[in-house]
Amino acid sequence: MSKFLSVQCAACKAKQTVFGNATETIACAGCGDVICTPTGGRTIVTGKIVEVL
Ligand SMILES: [Zn+2]
Structure with a gap:
């Protein structure tokens, strides 16, 4: 997965727009909750994917 996602x-x-295969944990800009966690291969999105850009 190498697309931008709206999560x-x-x-x-x-x-928030994030890269589909981000290599760093991404936190929500609003509340600081983790919304994406990298696992080495693919990114686990813990938020809700609302759009694939
Ligand atoms: Zn949040």
């Missing part, structure tokens, strides 16, 4: 935070509903 909505499960906690505060803020949307």
Whole structure:
């Protein structure tokens, strides 16, 4: 997965654009909750993917 994703935070509903195979943990800009976790191969999105860009 090497696309940009629009991810909505499960906690505060803020949307954020993230890279589909990010290599770093990405935190929500609004509340700091982790919304993406890299696992070496693919990224686990813990928020809700609302759009694939
Ligand atoms: Zn949030």
